Amino acid sequence: MKKTFLYRVWQHNKKLCYIIAAFAVLTAVTNLLGDEVTPFFVWGMYSEKEKPVRDVEILQTTINDDTVINVYNYSNGDTRFYLASPLAYFKKIKDNNNQDPTITFLQTKLRAHYNNIRPFERSLFNTGPQQQEFLNWYARYLHQVTVIPVNSLRVEVVHAHYTSQNLVTDSVNLFATWQKH
């Protein structure tokens, strides 16, 4: 007992011990609840059973009708993250009948209690204004990354499936377009 880390901290400085213990307890609680509250992190990624991957969707952006954005041209993971992730989330919103999936999730979980969150909807989630402004932002950010003036955008959804050794494209459907005014 006397050799334990927390006991030694307690002997040295009780306040410091309370802070460390509180951090550990709150981290344990968020892990038990499975809900992360920064900085009490939950490290459960890829622990859930993965669904069989048959068909996949890939988002492909073309600027000015002639330049296809290959996110893998940017070896920096953070650039790729910003090029791919907000666009993917925007598509999730569109696929969810223009409703932010977080709102749907909370409505399902909380049912009638969701009414307590409703007043904060506009500041916490993506309602109309964010969705309308998204492609304007995406064009600006693409300009920032590619240094090409962006006059038009075309976002397509590539549908593909896996064979035993490859990925085969099935179809390409238009998802969204944007034109500079």
Place this chain on the structure above:
Amino acid sequence: MAKTLTNIVFYSPWERRRIARIVFLLIGLSLIWSFFSDTLLHQLQRPVIKFPDVDLTYWGMHWLGIPEFLTGNFFVALFFDLALFAACCLSFWAPEKRLYIWSFIVLYFFYFITFNTFGAHHTNHKIGFLLIALPFTVTDYKSFNYLWQGLRYFFLFALADAFLWKFFRLAWLHTDQGLMIMKKNAAAVLYFESDSWLAGLYHWLLQHPGLVNAGYIAGIIMEAAFIIGFFTRKYDQYLFVLSVLLTLGFWLIADAYFFQFMVLTLTLINFHKLYEPRRFASNLKKGDMTPV
């Protein structure tokens, strides 16, 4: 003089200063990396889609309008980025000044939340930078050592926790779990970069799914090994190697960049062993006798 109390290495103020220099040098390099990846706040071009998810800290930040304020105006964002760089440089220059350290922590916390929420995903790879400056906020060297040790436990917990989640959710029993994770994350590489060496490797792995699944199981076992670190520091060098292997595995199978999180592996290194011979050597005068 540093001394070892059973399994805790106590760093002297001299060593603490040098560790701080390494930490803030790495943070500075990561910020320069962020500049070249166009992800500093002034480069985000007033983002709009946010993702606070169900994290109450993000909710609080958005309710106060902080991420929107910091990115809504180019000059505010630029000022913020300059302040973040300045806080990092000042902390590197004078790590004993708590004001600089606290300034850095607060600014980096805002950057961390803003980066994640407008990136529409709560990434974990910057968590190391968010927490690693905390031990330098205390003045006495003993408290620093306990906090540094606490950070080591945090790092061990992160990987051990990843194991526990997979263990209790029976992820290790699911057929083709590793292969499904890879297929989900490799699709874009196979589509956009079908002729690259990485796509070639994925093609080969698709034909050898057993290897991918074995890699996933090996990863779980490696994560479990971090539990040992709670009981002894004896194997820290091996845990360091495992953390490098795991980071490479996350990148290969899940296309996840955890390299920045590796900053926390500094807590596995015994700096006393690295510094003491150098200090001894620098104190020698010309002609002094050296121990055999």
